[in-house]
Amino acid sequence: MFYSADLITMMGKSKFHYGYFLFNCSLGTTTTTINCGTSCLNQSWIEASDGLAFWPFDGSYVDIVGGYNGIRSPNLPTFVTGYLGQAASFDASMQQAIYTSYIPLNDVSFSIEAWIKPTGYPNSRDHSIVGLCPSKIINHCLHINIRNKKLYFGFYYDDIQGITTIPLNQWIHVVFDFNLTTKLQTIYLNGYQDVQAIASHSLEIDAGNFTIGINEGVNFPYSYFQGYIDQLSINRRTKSSCEILEIATLAGHFKFDTPSPFIDSGPNAVATTSSGTSIVNGYKNQAISFSGSSTSYFQAWGFTSLGSSQQPFSLTFWIKPQILSGTIVHLSTSSLGAGSECFPLLGFASNGAIVAQVLTDNNIVVTATGPILPISSLWIAIVQTWSPTNGLKLYVNNTLASSVAASTFLASEITPNYLTLGNCLNGCDGTCSGGSVGTPGPFTGAIDDWRIYSRELTSDDVCALCFAA
Incomplete structure (x- = not known):
């Protein structure tokens, strides 16, 4: 898959934070070809005919x-x-x-x-x-x-x-x-x-x-x-191989676009609920915005794959934070944010750096620490992946920001599992392990195009997400 971009324009808006260059993924003038390799992402694959x-x-x-x-x-x-x-x-x-x-x-x-x-x-x-x-x-x-x-x-x-x-x-x-x-x-x-x-x-x-x-x-x-x-x-x-791959592994896809911003546009139509959020201009069409209050969150459930130990997974979204603190994505076995297993998959460390996490089978939260994100008008692409073979990875704007060894994932082995975006609800009070998230709690900012996969995305997939037109 090939995408074109003006690299000079793209890099001109980069920032340096804690040793990482954060390049803007947005496309500019078509002067340079970006070769993203082979990827099924950003293709129209849902086909209800016949x-x-x-x-x-x-x-x-x-x-x-x-x-x-x-x-x-x-x-x-x-x-x-x-x-x-x-x-x-x-x-x-x-x-x-x-x-x-x-x-x-x-x-x-x-x-x-x-x-x-x-x-x-x-x-x-x-x-x-x-x-x-x-x-x-x-x-x-x-x-x-x-x-x-x-x-x-x-x-x-x-x-x-x-x-x-x-x-x-x-x-x-x-x-x-x-x-x-x-x-x-x-x-x-x-x-x-x-x-x-x-x-x-x-x-x-x-x-x-x-x-x-x-x-x-x-x-x-x-x-x-x-x-x-x-x-x-x-x-x-x-059916094409890409359609079959997405049907099998795209566990949820939330575009947050009007007129139905909270529906799952993936193959599973998982259930959702939202509280204290608003719909704003996004990276692609519209996005969901969180106020930072204790009652501001978006939640989806029915993710059977996230309840299976050793099942690879990936989370992707675009983010525009207003404050660099709180919980971005929280996993729990209860709709209230707690339960037999609960911890933040993504959030901010006490110094404002973004962190991705996984709970290993010895009940220890392993963390991949990324850069301090800029607070600006730019949207930033975030991808978290985990697999037994490659461990935990955190990508920021097509750059592998952090990779740590983590060969196990301790899942709940029950259904359903809840993913809460922008909050940890009752799991914020110390009931759940926070890992390296500085202050587990509400997030302030906007998120767009949130996807949950039951497979490990490749670097080609991450590139395709970043440079999609």
Whole structure:
């Protein structure tokens, strides 16, 4: 990805604070090319066209897109807390499954995706996720399952199997994609390609029940699924690798733009609330402004990935502080800011330097200390990343300001998890560990384009964010 900028104009507004140059990311005259490498950020990827079916499994078996509702039967799955809201819980020993009417997938491109959490492998070989297999005839039997602990995508003859062993008791995002034009079959796991092959034919099924949690043809009745399935959807088109990566890993995206400034524009539509804030001119369109009062905050919840230990994550936003103190982003298991786990992910040290933090498995808050940000009319890009491999990193305007070793992240292992922007609420009173945040408390200033990812962003991603037009 390439962006153009006048580096002289850009650097002319830089400031020197505690050994770091803070370059303005805004684009100027197009005289110099900035090569940001490969990144899926700042692309238009949300595409709602050609939706065939979507089962959110929030207390019902209703397909809210195409009307392919679950048919009543005595062996329907129950409901549990899901990746988002609720999920369908399948017990293989009770032969629980969902049957719907025929869904037309013959001779078309299609993409089937879901969040799944296998809780056991009681069968000798197969654990079916979905199927459309009225008979075992070549290219007339869609079977999507976990076979020998790896993802499997077959038409009955045109079959491919993933290379990654699927763990138990972890939420994973899976996509099974078929491109009619190229005949490419692709399995994606957690946003990344697991395996790909070229099929000889398209799917050629024109009748039969679509099944969830079982397959009527392959290894029936010994392939019932054991575990949870959530957010199951079918689209009659292929999806790009960038779209799939963002759907799998963009946990929340808040643009703060009118007329609906507080909605999540990402794929999950997580719940939010706001108090004592205002909407002002932002880096991109509008931004949220915090007054610095104890009741000024924005909160979002439902971040299952942030409750999973050792799950990489990233936070990005643009900031224009008025006072260099307080909490910028606070993580808690309670909506009041406290709970069994709570600490500030980002805030200001006592000297005004911005800090990024992570709680390690020995219950110690590790801190990456950045520069003292300027108080001016300039917007500043902030990115925090963490992964077991690369530890904790803090970027300021496309510059890696600090990097520290932190190979573990002690997560709550419960759902939901709350992220509070601009405050720590009841967690400000010493109940929660503040780490290196000087005075945990309300933030004064504005924030724009806040994103939460369940992956570690790369330096190319950070560059793409910084120099986006």
